[in-house]
Amino acid sequence: xxxxxxxxxxxxxxxxxxxxxxxxxxxxxxxxxxxxxxxxxxxxxxxxxxxxxxxxxxxxxxxxxxxxxxxxxxxxxxxxxxxxxxxxxxxxxxxxxxxxxxxxxxxxxxxxxxxxxxxxxxxxxxxxxxxxxxxxxxxxxxxxxxxxxxxxxxxxxxxxxxxxxxxxxxxxxxxxxxxxxxxxxxxxxxxxxxxxxxxxxxxxxxxxxxxxxxxxxxxxxxxxxxxxxxxxxxxxxxxxxxxxxxxxxxxxxxxxxxxxxxxxxxxxxxxxxxxxxxxxxxxxxxxxxxxxxxxxxxxxxxxxxxxxxxxxxxxxxxxxxxxxxxxxxxxxxxxxxxxxxxxxxxxxxxxxxxxxxxxxxxxxxxxxxxxxxxxxxxxxxxxxxxxxxx
Amino acid sequence: xxxxxxxxxxxxxxxxxxxxxxxxxxxxxxxxxxxxxxxxxxxxxxxxxxxxxxxxxxxxxxxxxxxxxxxxxxxxxxxxxxxxxxxxxxxxxxxxxxxxxxxxxxxxxxxxxxxxxxxxxxxxxxxxxxxxxxxxxxxxxxxxxxxxxxxxxxxxxxxxxxxxxxxxxxxxxxxxxxxxxxxxxxxxxxxxxxxxxxxxxxxxxxxxxxxxxxxxxxxxxxxxxxxxxxxxxxxxxxxxxxxxxxxxxxxxxxxxxxxxxxxxxxxxxxxxxxxxxxxxxxxxxxxxxxxxxxxxxxxxxxxxxxxxxxxxxxxxxxxxxxxxxxxxxxxxxxxxxxxxxxxxxxxxxxxxxxxxxxxxxxxxxxxxxxxxxxxxxxxxxxxxxxxxxx
Numbered sequence: 001x002x003x004x005x006x007x008x009x010x011x012x013x014x015x016x017x018x019x020x021x022x023x024x025x026x027x028x029x030x031x032x033x034x035x036x037x038x039x040x041x042x043x044x045x046x047x048x049x050x051x052x053x054x055x056x057x058x059x060x061x062x063x064x065x066x067x068x069x070x071x072x073x074x075x076x077x078x079x080x081x082x083x084x085x086x087x088x089x090x091x092x093x094x095x096x097x098x099x100x101x102x103x104x105x106x107x108x109x110x111x112x113x114x115x116x117x118x119x120x121x122x123x124x125x126x127x128x129x130x131x132x133x134x135x136x137x138x139x140x141x142x143x144x145x146x147x148x149x150x151x152x153x154x155x156x157x158x159x160x161x162x163x164x165x166x167x168x169x170x171x172x173x174x175x176x177x178x179x180x181x182x183x184x185x186x187x188x189x190x191x192x193x194x195x196x197x198x199x200x201x202x203x204x205x206x207x208x209x210x211x212x213x214x215x216x217x218x219x220x221x222x223x224x225x226x227x228x229x230x231x232x233x234x235x236x237x238x239x240x241x242x243x244x245x246x247x248x249x250x251x252x253x254x255x256x257x258x259x260x261x262x263x264x265x266x267x268x269x270x271x272x273x274x275x276x277x278x279x280x281x282x283x284x285x286x287x288x289x290x291x292x293x294x295x296x297x298x299x300x301x302x303x304x305x306x307x308x309x310x311x312x313x314x315x316x317x318x319x320x321x322x323x324x325x326x327x328x329x330x331x332x333x334x335x336x337x338x339x340x341x342x343x344x345x346x347x348x349x350x351x352x353x354x355x356x357x358x359x360x361x362x363x364x365x366x367x368x369x370x371x372x373x374x375x376x377x378x379x380x381x382x383x384x385x386x387x388x389x390x
Numbered sequence: 391x392x393x394x395x396x397x398x399x400x401x402x403x404x405x406x407x408x409x410x411x412x413x414x415x416x417x418x419x420x421x422x423x424x425x426x427x428x429x430x431x432x433x434x435x436x437x438x439x440x441x442x443x444x445x446x447x448x449x450x451x452x453x454x455x456x457x458x459x460x461x462x463x464x465x466x467x468x469x470x471x472x473x474x475x476x477x478x479x480x481x482x483x484x485x486x487x488x489x490x491x492x493x494x495x496x497x498x499x500x501x502x503x504x505x506x507x508x509x510x511x512x513x514x515x516x517x518x519x520x521x522x523x524x525x526x527x528x529x530x531x532x533x534x535x536x537x538x539x540x541x542x543x544x545x546x547x548x549x550x551x552x553x554x555x556x557x558x559x560x561x562x563x564x565x566x567x568x569x570x571x572x573x574x575x576x577x578x579x580x581x582x583x584x585x586x587x588x589x590x591x592x593x594x595x596x597x598x599x600x601x602x603x604x605x606x607x608x609x610x611x612x613x614x615x616x617x618x619x620x621x622x623x624x625x626x627x628x629x630x631x632x633x634x635x636x637x638x639x640x641x642x643x644x645x646x647x648x649x650x651x652x653x654x655x656x657x658x659x660x661x662x663x664x665x666x667x668x669x670x671x672x673x674x675x676x677x678x679x680x681x682x683x684x685x686x687x688x689x690x691x692x693x694x695x696x697x698x699x700x701x702x703x704x705x706x707x708x709x710x711x712x713x714x715x716x717x718x719x720x721x722x723x724x725x726x727x728x729x730x731x732x733x734x735x736x737x738x739x740x741x742x743x744x745x746x747x748x749x750x751x752x753x754x755x756x757x758x759x760x761x762x763x764x765x766x767x768x769x770x771x772x773x774x775x776x777x778x779x780x
Contacts, residue, residue, distance in 0.1 A: 052637060
């Protein structure tokens with residue numbers, strides 16, 4: 001959805017390419033090959049929901065110098081032509097014999113020459129969005145040129161958001177804030193979980209979400225089993241705790257935070273657990289600034305929610321976010337990533353209320369030069385209560 | 391969303407595994423490694439929106455004999471335990487040192503032995519959903535065991551839907567049918583395209599969609615430029631043609647069809663173009679039955695929309711659908727796939743009204759033993775008209 005405040009000025013994309021090229025020179029890379037939606041969009045601004053169709057591959061080549069080259073299916077040529085990318089090469093996809101491989105090989109040969117090193121994101125949280133057999137064909141076509149990793153360049157660039165990117169995430173958070181404030185309109189004792197899930201997505205849209213790629217809504221008496229189950233026909237009853245966790249999108253950027261709701265009066269254990277989760281968030285906020293590590297944020301929260309036991313099966317207590325619902329870093333003991341200005345993060349502590357019954361709370365923050373700022377409106381430590389529907 | 395009519399009985403999954411194992415024996419494969427959401431779900435029934443998070447890899451191993459083995463992050467162990475899969479192995483992901491690779495290698499060694507052949511989907515429309523560097527580590531850990539393609543097994547299985555799968559797609563289509571019937575409530579001269587996009591997604595949800603992963607909504611005077619652009623702030627004016635193309639989900643299965651709407655009175659050219667699109671759909675329906683090819687369906691439509699010129703930049707005139715918005719086959723001249731009972735397809739002819747102005751119409755059908763049946767309610771040849779909003 002373009003128009004008022006949508007997209008970025010071309011200067012933003014040029015600055016991203018310039019930073020990439022400095023890092024490529026350091027790493028001795030002659031080109032970067034990008035195949036995933038967030039990576040292609042990062043440099044081009046190419047925004048479409050059409051990536052939902054897994055049929056066709058899409059490629060962006062970032063040379064060591066000069067502007068990126070898009071090698072894409074003809075169905076996207078008109079939209080790509082509206083971005084700042086001028087060199088757009090397309091083929092009629094799907095092509096069962098050669099689905100862009102020759103065209104891409106030609107573009108890579110042209111920009112990187114022979115006997116060169118081509119960078120490809122292949123590390124943690126990446127994936128190659130093209131058929132593996134086609135990638136092997138591409139490697140054969142380019143031999144002896146070889147693909148190596150991207151030297152962490154895409155991670156290093158994307159992990160720190162520009163002020164303009166932060167504003168997109170902030171707007172997504174504001175939409176979700178408004179939707180969460182209206183949950184009382186759609187949920188209460190006697191409501192069905194799957195109906196609430198639909199109606200919450202409608203609230204997100206009504207409040208301004210472009211779309212709602214993610215919603216989790218676990219619910220159970222005194223807590224829930226896990227945080228990824230789809231909604232079922234469960235009918236709310238007093239004592240239930242409902243969690244709504246949404247990743248909605250504004251102009252291609254995600255929020256990712258949740259709210260917990262007690263159906264009827266919550267038990268003392270649930271109230272105390274919820275307060276503890278907010279204490280954990282506050283503890284992380286107290287230390288969140290450039291220079292601490294992702295692990296430090298983990299330990300600040302873990303100390304409060306488990307007494308320092310080292311986390312839970314959800315595996316982490318927060319993560320990056322941006323053009324994806326989840327991005328690097330991970331708030332886990334092993335992640336020594338230095339927190340830096342511009343990082344957008346979730347703080348997502350979980351707690352076991354009783355065996356097999358958990359609560360998870362999540363906020364979104366951004367790191368500034370001297371501390372952190374909430375992008376979501378920090379929840380009250382007292383768990384929200386939904387009364388019976390009339 | 392489980393509950394009434396949700397999911398499939400275990401017999402459905404066992405039958406899928408049995409068919410896979412017959413094909414694996416024919417192809418000399420000792421195990422199949424699956425990494426993508428639709429492939430993992432096909433055999434396990436594991437349904438969650440959590441795949442929206444690209445951080446963690448998920449694996450399912452189908453052995454030559456016996457039941458599948460899930461090798462998954464611990465955050466999903468509770469949900470996977472609710473499926474029929476009994477052998478669930480999990481690790482606390484993300485693990486920066488070893489994100490499931492050792493655990494997966496062990497499972498593959500166990501089920502396939504040494505010096506064996508492991509099948510992996512790597513052909514058209516597939517992708518490997520794990521970091522490429524981790525895949526290389528997995529190959530090294532398993533050497534001399536090698537990964538080969540899956541011999542087309544996943545395509546051959548998934549391309550034909552069971553009656554139970556067809557019912558899921560039918561329900562998704564019914565939801566979209568009802569939403570399309572209500573577009574008059576939200577769109578008309580003076581409405582904004584991005585607002586209509588949001589409100590149409592709300593209608594889809596209100597009519598019963600679980601979620602709305604895909605919506606395209608191109609709009610322009612006398613036709614549109616392309617079919618993948620996101621909504622912008624365009625204000626509808628008489629003479630515009632709006633297309634709404636949705637891929638909404640019911641119980642993990644997609645519909646994928648569109649409707650065109652004239653804002654105010656359409657021109658004769660637009661009316662004629664729309665009629666021709668429906669003629670093309672009817673021509674394909676006339677011949678759609680087991681034994682014809684995907685190319686035959688293409689030519690039946692292309693003859694009408696271009697006089698047999700051979701298609702357009704959108705690249706095809708329809709495709710399969712199911713657990714993905716788009717699946718094999720492609721209705722293009724080169725695709726000689728034999729149409730077979732149980733295939734769910736889109737018929738998606740496009741036409742150029744004038745240079746740079748197109749209309750695309752799309753219906754969903756399923757192939758029966760003796761012909762085809764509409765899953766969407768076939769549109770009227772007369773383009774729908776939306777009046778000015780009051």
